[in-house]
Amino acid sequence: MSNLSTIIAEPELDLQVGLAKPWNIIVWNDPINLMTYVTRVFMTVFGYSKEKSERLMMEVHNEGKSLVATGAREAMEHAVTRLHEFGLWATLEQSS
Amino acid sequence: MKIGKDAVGIKLDLLEGERDILAQLIDDFREFVMSEDLRDSAVARLFPSAYKESEASAEFRKYSEPALRETKERDSALMRAALDSGNVIHISESDIDSWLRGLNDLRLTLGTRLEVTGDEYGGEIPEDDPRSFLYSLYGWLGWLQGSLLEVEF
Numbered sequence: 687m688s689n690l691s692t693i694i695a696e697p698e699l700d701l702q703v704g705l706a707k708p709w710n711i712i713v714w715n716d717p718i719n720l721m722t723y724v725t726r727v728f729m730t731v732f733g734y735s736k737e738k739s740e741r742l743m744m745e746v747h748n749e750g751k752s753l754v755a756t757g758a759r760e761a762m763e764h765a766v767t768r769l770h771e772f773g774l775w776a777t778l779e780q781s782s
Numbered sequence: 783m784k785i786g787k788d789a790v791g792i793k794l795d796l797l798e799g800e801r802d803i804l805a806q807l808i809d810d811f812r813e814f815v816m817s818e819d820l821r822d823s824a825v826a827r828l829f830p831s832a833y834k835e836s837e838a839s840a841e842f843r844k845y846s847e848p849a850l851r852e853t854k855e856r857d858s859a860l861m862r863a864a865l866d867s868g869n870v871i872h873i874s875e876s877d878i879d880s881w882l883r884g885l886n887d888l889r890l891t892l893g894t895r896l897e898v899t900g901d902e903y904g905g906e907i908p909e910d911d912p913r914s915f916l917y918s919l920y921g922w923l924g925w926l927q928g929s930l931l932e933v934e935f
Contacts, residue, residue: 718893720924720933722885730879730909734934766832767846771853773886778832 709762711755714775715746727772728754731765747758756781785929792933794871803919805865807888812858812890814891815851824894828887851912857884878934885927892920 713724721743728739732755745752754776755765762778769776796804819825830846831839840925857880864871873881896916909918 717899718887718890720928720931722928726882726931760823763832763842767849768829770830770846770850772883773828773890777834779834
């Protein structure tokens with residue numbers, strides 16, 4: 687039986703669903719990927735508009751990195767795998 | 783090389799020499815991507831870490847790396863098969879992602895090996911540099927990928 691005390695006693699349990707801090711995807715600048723390609727990948731992986739994708743790409747280019755998506759860990763891990771398939775340098779970190 | 787739209791997607795018209803060299807690059811890549819040595823900088827670039835923490839990264843890698851490997855295998859095989867069919871290649875809309883990803887894998891591998899730093903297309907290299915041929919290949923791949931994107935948009 688799960689009640690509040692067992693949940694608290696077992697932090698592994700998926701309290702996370704609603705309470706955990708979300709996870710961020712960071713894309714880092716690299717000297718190889720073409721700017722138009724990075725824009726295209728954001729459009730494909732996240733379904734963002736061309737304008738939004740270009741803005742994020744420029745942020746990666748000028749600032750060295752950009753936070754491109756935030757959400758539940760599993761969904762973000764899936765998106766990172768897709769970004770890696772396309773050869774982007776993407777990492778995950780929990781929101782602070 | 784000529785590139786333009788056609789009824790199914792994109793038509794890529796390569797010179798004989800361009801086709802041969804691209805096929806050779808893909809063959810080399812397919813052999814190299816099977817090596818699992820993450821100490822190799824180009825392999826490490828193709829299979830990046832997802833987390834700062836090594837434990838979380840290793841856990842993530844367990845399921846993401848086989849998927850990544852499979853995609854690279856599929857994309858490179860698709861491009862290679864298309865090159866076997868002749869110098870004029872028709873890339874359907876559903877295959878464009880594979881071409882973009884596959885060409886990018888080649889660029890990442892070459893670019894990492896050449897330690898490319900700034901210029902997207904490789905920049906100027908002194909003619910007597912023994913790697914000048916690789917630089918020109920790298921530049922050509924960037925031009926090809928960039929042209930595909932330009933035609934597509």
